Amino acid sequence: MPYVRVALPVPIPQVFDYIAEDAGETDIGRCVRVPFGRGEKSGLIVALSAAAEVDAARLKPVLHIQREVPPLPQDWLGLVDFVARYYHAPLGEVVALALPPGLRRADGVSGEDEDPLLVVSDAGWSALQAVRRDSKALTLLRELAATGAPMRRSVVRELPQGAAVGDALRRGWLAPAPAAGGRERMAAAPALTAEQSAVIGEVSAAPPGFRAWLLQGVTGSGKTEVYLRLAQQVLAGGGQVLMLVPEIALTPQLERRVAQRFPAANVVSLHSALAAGARSRGFVQALTGHADIVLGTRLAVFAPLPRLGLILVDEEHDASYKQQEGVRYSARDVAVWRARQHGVSVVLGSATPSLESWHHARGGRYAPLALNQRAVASAMPAVRCIDTRRLRLDEGLSPALQAAVAARLERGEQSLVFLNRRGYAPVLSCPSCGWISRCPHCSANLVVHLADRRLRCHHCGCDGPIPHACPSCGDQDIRPFGRGTQRIEARLAELFPRARVLRVDRDAARTRAQWESLLATIADGGADILVGTQMMAKGHDFPQLTLVGVIGADASLHAADFRAPERLFQQLMQVGGRAGRGVLPGEVLIQTEYPAHPLYQHLARHDFDAFARMALQERRAAGFPPFTHQAMLRADAPALDDAVEFLRHARRLAEERAPAGLRLYDPVPMRLTRLARRERAQLLVEADHRGPLQTFLADWVALLYRQRTARELRWQIDVDPLDV
Numbered sequence: 001m002p003y004v005r006v007a008l009p010v011p012i013p014q015v016f017d018y019i020a021e022d023a024g025e026t027d028i029g030r031c032v033r034v035p036f037g038r039g040e041k042s043g044l045i046v047a048l049s050a051a052a053e054v055d056a057a058r059l060k061p062v063l064h065i066q067r068e069v070p071p072l073p074q075d076w077l078g079l080v081d082f083v084a085r086y087y088h089a090p091l092g093e094v095v096a097l098a099l100p101p102g103l104r105r106a107d108g109v110s111g112e113d114e115d116p117l118l119v120v121s122d123a124g125w126s127a128l129q130a131v132r133r134d135s136k137a138l139t140l141l142r143e144l145a146a147t148g149a150p151m152r153r154s155v156v157r158e159l160p161q162g163a164a165v166g167d168a169l170r171r172g173w174l175a176p177a178p179a180a181g182g183r184e185r186m187a188a189a190p191a192l193t194a195e196q197s198a199v200i201g202e203v204s205a206a207p208p209g210f211r212a213w214l215l216q217g218v219t220g221s222g223k224t225e226v227y228l229r230l231a232q233q234v235l236a237g238g239g240q241v242l243m244l245v246p247e248i249a250l251t252p253q254l255e256r257r258v259a260q261r262f263p264a265a266n267v268v269s270l271h272s273a274l275a276a277g278a279r280s281r282g283f284v285q286a287l288t289g290h291a292d293i294v295l296g297t298r299l300a301v302f303a304p305l306p307r308l309g310l311i312l313v314d315e316e317h318d319a320s321y322k323q324q325e326g327v328r329y330s331a332r333d334v335a336v337w338r339a340r341q342h343g344v345s346v347v348l349g350s351a352t353p354s355l356e357s358w359h360h361a362r363g364g365r366y367a368p369l370a371l372n373q374r375a376v377a378s379a380m381p382a383v384r385c386i387d388t389r390r391l392r393l394d395e396g397l398s399p400a401l402q403a404a405v406a407a408r409l410e411r412g413e414q415s416l417v418f419l420n421r422r423g424y425a426p427v428l429s430c431p432s433c434g435w436i437s438r439c440p441h442c443s444a445n446l447v448v449h450l451a452d453r454r455l456r457c458h459h460c461g462c463d464g465p466i467p468h469a470c471p472s473c474g475d476q477d478i479r480p481f482g483r484g485t486q487r488i489e490a491r492l493a494e495l496f497p498r499a500r501v502l503r504v505d506r507d508a509a510r511t512r513a514q515w516e517s518l519l520a521t522i523a524d525g526g527a528d529i530l531v532g533t534q535m536m537a538k539g540h541d542f543p544q545l546t547l548v549g550v551i552g553a554d555a556s557l558h559a560a561d562f563r564a565p566e567r568l569f570q571q572l573m574q575v576g577g578r579a580g581r582g583v584l585p586g587e588v589l590i591q592t593e594y595p596a597h598p599l600y601q602h603l604a605r606h607d608f609d610a611f612a613r614m615a616l617q618e619r620r621a622a623g624f625p626p627f628t629h630q631a632m633l634r635a636d637a638p639a640l641d642d643a644v645e646f647l648r649h650a651r652r653l654a655e656e657r658a659p660a661g662l663r664l665y666d667p668v669p670m671r672l673t674r675l676a677r678r679e680r681a682q683l684l685v686e687a688d689h690r691g692p693l694q695t696f697l698a699d700w701v702a703l704l705y706r707q708r709t710a711r712e713l714r715w716q717i718d719v720d721p722l723d724v
């Protein structure tokens with residue numbers, strides 16, 4: 001009797017055997033529903049098992065095998081297996097993460113192409129020839145006929161008379177294109193700059209096979225254009241392209257841009273905000289090879305791609321590539337592994353690479369590529385510090401910054417005031433008794449949100465109304481302390497009553513639709529002054545934006561995390577890079593009490609390399625990554641003692657088997673100790689080399705799974721943690 005081995009999403013590092021009467025080799029890689037405990041679960045068949053290995057009397061039969069779509073191929077199973085081993089996570093949990101929920105539930109899934117490639121049909125040509133009254137559908141038809149090549153329905157829709165596509169289809173004037181050839185055909189594209197040509201030439205000239213490139217291109221240098229041209233070459237060779245972006249917020253514009261550039265290609269996007277059906281469909285199209293370009297956030301790194309020819313990772317330094325819960329994988333690192341597995345190139349692009357990648361590029365592991373000039377603008381923005389030590393600030397705004405904003409208003413240009421803190425004020429407090437608004441569930445303050453009159457915790461999300469009097473002493477004079485984006489927005493509106501002030505943060509852009517409408521408003525010149533958080537820092541290109549004012553950056557200068565300076569530098573260089581990207585020159589003003597700080601000095605000179613050298617020297621001296629390799633064991637429980645006790649026990653187990661050179665630190669409470677009513681502690685493990693660390697972790701984590709733990713205790717292992 002055939003047995004199958006199933007990976008199930010349970011926090012146990014094992015796979016489970018089931019009976020499947022009719023299962024064979026071709027079922028490996030298929031989704032399956034099985035009975036589990038008192039209920040049922042869905043998972044993936046990862047192997048067939050021989051009768052000798054199983055105790056058949058205790059096995060149950062599978063409920064349903066999903067056979068409507070092809071099984072996941074061997075290389076994909078290799079991918080999830082690698083992730084499970086490297087991040088020391090149960091295989092079933094990795095599979096659950098990698099598969100779209102609809103597919104994993106072994107539901108019926110359609111991989112049908114909802115965005116067919118259309119051509120002018122014979123009836124369409126006759127209609128064009130016949131003399132008849134002009135209609136929108138006819139105008140559209142004429143445009144398509146002039147283009148002379150098939151186009152995706154979604155791209156047709158974007159044409160001037162695109163709304164008539166349904167009408168044209170009903171009349172039979174448009175028909176699905178017979179065989180989709182020429183997917184690499186590009187719509188009008190700008191002539192490349194000399195630097196872009198050189199970069200593309202270098203990548204194309206490389207011998208086939210795996211290679212990791214680090215494309216370090218200053219902000220506005222046209223990295224996207226490089227990605228598109230490289231993608232074209234791969235499409236022309238019949239390959240598939242995987243393109244990763246850090247945030248869902250960045251996908252709509254890019255999706256449109258990619259689809260318009262390659263009107264005949266099937267561009268599929270994959271991210272967590274998609275409806276289940278759409279995500280499954282995109283995934284299946286990737287799997288069947290019908291997708292030419294898969295564009296998505298970190299989870300798209302798991303898209304099966306039988307013809308994979310190139311991986312692009314945009315803004316490779318971005319922390320959102322690393323999943324911060326469950327299986328803590330880094331999509332960037334997994335992308336590099338996949339490229340190696342498939343023997344293809346991966347291009348990691350950024351104006352501000354992660355220090356790890358920058359280090360690899362210096363050391364020869366990655367091949368460096370550079371774009372040092374902006375594509376359109378003639379210069380980088382002028383960056384200047386405003387020394388605020390002896391200034392009177394008006395709600396945090398210096399006279400110089402106000403004057404600069406006023407000058408932009410005068411000229412009809414846009415300004416951005418950047419402050420990475422949402423809400424009105426970070427805390428509400430009572431001056432007479434010292435009460436402050438603490439979150440009851442976290443070791444954090446409740447943030448004042450004046451827009452909807454709530455006190456809200458940014459960590460656990462709990463909220464309540466703003467009290468009218470101090471809950472502790474009854475004093476009515478309670479006040480918001482400090483500043484967030486809402487407060488700056490309010491003050492700017494008072495200072496510049498005729499300006500249109502627009503706040504762009506996660507509160508203003510809760511949904512994708514809100515976010516898109518904000519972006520459209522900015523692009524159409526419907527806003528004069530923007531107040532934004534890091535949401536505004538990434539990837540955007542607004543030619544009218546010429547001033548970026550940075551406030552409140554000093555707070556990160558002295559943060560405890562060893563990665564804080566790197567993050568601050570990246571953030572400031574990125575947000576500053578939004579200024580002066582078009583023909584108008586840009587200016588960046590940074591309010592600081594430390595104008596002589598080397599970080600700001602390097603920033604003013606746009607010298608990422610000098611900053612990176614300095615920061616890496618510090619890391620080398622302190623023994624931090626990339627000069628060492630780390631893993632973090634974290635535990636949380638309702639009582640801190642339980643969490644710490646578990647880590648102490650784990651440390652003792654580790655001591656007995658630690659190889660020479662492995663460093664075990666003491667368990668300590670995490671910086672944000674209490675989160676959503678759970679107390680958290682962590683234990684850092686470090687080694688000079690990855691190999692011994694990995695060997696040790698495999699052994700140790702297996703042992704940890706076998707420990708009996710205090711009730712309600714949870715633990716996780718985080719390999720290459722970002723927050724230490």
Ligand SMILES: Nc1ncnc2c1ncn2[C@@H]1O[C@H](COP(=O)(O)OP(=O)(O)OP(=O)(O)O)[C@@H](O)[C@H]1O
Binds near residue numbers: 190223
């Ligand atoms: N060869 C070119 N000719 C004309 N315009 C170009 C060319 N290449 C890029 N551009 C334009 O330059 C601007 C900046 O390009 P892009 O947004 O790709 O920069 P980037 O390198 O990704 O910058 P950032 O890192 O700041 O996001 C865009 O408006 C883009 O359309």
Ligand SMILES: [Zn+2]
Binds near residue numbers: 444
């Ligand atoms: Zn909270």
